[in-house]
Amino acid sequence: MKAFTITKYSKKEKLQLTQVAEPIAKANEVLVQIHAAGVNLLDSMIKRGEFKLFLPYKIPLINGHDMAGTVVKVGSNIKKFKVGDEVYSRVGDYRIGTFAEYIAVNEADLALKPKNITMDEAASIPLVGLTTWQALVETANLKKGQKVFIQAGSGGVGTFAIQLAKHLGAFVATTTSTANINLVKSLGADLVIDYKNEDFETRLKDYDLVIHSNRDPKILEKSLRILKSGGQLISLVGPPTPEFAAEIGLPWYLKLVTKLLSSSAKKKAKELNTTFKFLFMRAEGSQLQQITQLIESGVIKPIIDKVFPFEQTNDAMAYVETGRVKGKVVIKIK
Template sequence: MNAVVINNYGDENNLELTKLPIPKISDNQVLIQTKATSINPIDWKLREGYLKQMFDWTFPIILGWDISGVITKIGANVTDWHVGDAVFARPATTKQGTYAEYVAVDANLLAHKPDNISFEEAAAVPLAGETAYQALITHGKLKKGESVLIQAGSGGVGTYAIQIAKSLGAHVTTTTSSKHFELVKELGADEIIDYKKEKISDKLTNIDLVIDTIGGKTQEESFDILNRDSGRQISIVGKSKNTDNIIKNSNIKFQDIWLQPSGNDLQKIAALMKDGKVKSVIDTIIEFSRDGLVKAHKLSATNHSAGKIVIKF
């Protein structure tokens, strides 16, 4: 099979197209013929070596942790899935990623692809969508009628977070640049703040939940707008150096999270997509090739794409 790998850490020119054996599956896995994958910041951060202490892997490494495709083989213990099923998943974080024509995926991480969305739309969802779901619901405990601020609402996680929060009946505010106002309004944002021109502390107060996708000073300033008795902030980018001091004498809760891949969570998002309550926002679709992935990595690293960058096989 064709796969794009890295054999060294460094810039996007280290991406290489190579031939590898089709993966063998365990008894609890399925083999998926890849129809599409998508790009996430973890892809190029790992490629550059920023995560090598967390993931002590030997080369070659296949990047990519989103997949949509068709099951071509099932393991001996797999009973809920069948050859020919159209599925999508956020596979386990291993060195055998999804920049490949075939991928072995744990069966418990799968969800059925809704019939009303394409493989490209499905591939955009898993990592970003599950991150948004777990930040809002699993950890953020967002409830109907509560208020939530979603930072960077036009980004990969932000676009799903706005829609999931609206499906819960929350009041949604988001930050973005003026060129993306129409997009986030269409997704369901009730209030929009232009982060280039406005401060959130001048516009908001007594917010129940903040979803932090930026970190640093932005994370620290967000505590000023939270409800002092029950406010909480969930970050997907780690804890800022001053956060503990800011909240030490308050009832505000803070948690930085790392996605736990979940087929159950993804199936709940799939149900929302089937009902038309959540859709994928795709910035660009690029054909699978070494040059295509180089282009995709460069675009993702600018942090200026709206929604997701998808690789089509």
Template structure:
């Protein structure tokens, strides 16, 4: 099969190579990938930016989430059969969706939403699970809560706004003026142009903030969250508490604690809880998202679809930070929506 492979961290671009189709485990389904999405974590992984959390053996196939069609099932698989159209986010130690096939545990996938194309479905798993776990699992948003979401027109933002609104929240977000209409159409109640306005100077009394930026933007989040509220971050640094929850060795927890000491001080000063979210694959939560999608509660936002053999241009565009919604790699034209639902 063809796959996008890197042979070392910080390699400028992956190389498309012919490699062996992955070996299946008893709980796995083998999937012919129809489409895969590009996420910031893919580039961070390639560049070695996550080595404190994840270290991969080389050569490594890139890619984290996908949609596709089941072509074989393991001996212990009971939930899926050959021909099923599915979507999923693979475990972090089994990445490799920038390829023509992937073997993935049946617990990490769900049936593809029937009202989405493969390209649309591929845009959902990583950002959908991240948003759901932040807003539903960690924040436990209830009707009337005030939620601020950074980067409302980005891959995470477009899903997070819709999930928060479905739970009854009042949602503020940041984006550029060009994308005001988009985020308002998704349900945002208050929109701030990050190019002209400092959100921390115009917002206050929020219950929760989902930070997708890190740095000063993350530190400013503590200015607008009420005492007892929560800041959930996906782009900054883990703290020592995160390390304990994930079974990280003591020396790494100490390093996390030192690196995030300013955030710990802000937690104590403001009585706001800081949580670094490292999303967990979950077929069960993908099934919840599938039901929301089929009820037209959640919609995909895709910037562009790019053929697999043009992956270099797709990664370059992703790194530019200009995408509105998701960038999708199309692996094959063999399947269409009608043939696989």
């Protein structure tokens, strides 16, 4: 089968289109023919080697975390899925490889594709959907009437998070550029701040929750200051914390590294009587199935900026790296 592989960690090196053996589904896996793959900034970060300390992959490696496709074979222990099922997934860490024609996926990481959307749309959902679910529902336990500030509202996570937060009954503030104000308003944002012309700290106060996705340390400090006493900031970009290290089973010396990296953010949060948490989402088919129900009921709609043909996977990655994507970018494989 054809696949786009990482042959060495590099900022400049492109993914290589190669011919590799079709994967074999183990007892707890299904083999999926991939129709479409979502492209995420995480894919670029993996390619550049930014996670090699925490996720030590063996090179060469097929890149890609998100996919939608059709089940073509099932392992001997599979109970939930059958050949012909249309499915989607953010595949598990150490099992990535969606920039390919086929992939073997653990049953626990898989969900049935929403019936009312296309394969391209379904492929855009898993990583951003699970990130948002694990931030708003699982970690923050966001309640009706609470106030949440979602940074970068027109991005992949932002477009999904605004819709889910509104469904949960929250008041939603977000930042975006002038060109995308109407988009985020159409998704349900109550207060929109044009980050090029306004400082969000002057507009926001006493928020219950911040979904933080900006790597600038100054933005992190400002975000902590807009929280009310007892509020929490959930960061999707770091710094990683010892809690995260323990969660994914890192050795003691890496727990120490995360303690050093996150000490400043945690200290500032404590001074303000707020909480700083780092979220690195995990694959979770059962949560994705709940997201399927929200999509099928019309609560959440996928937002796609651009679909690239499989051969242009490197162009799709470069486009995502510009940081100007509205919603998601998808690669059409079948």
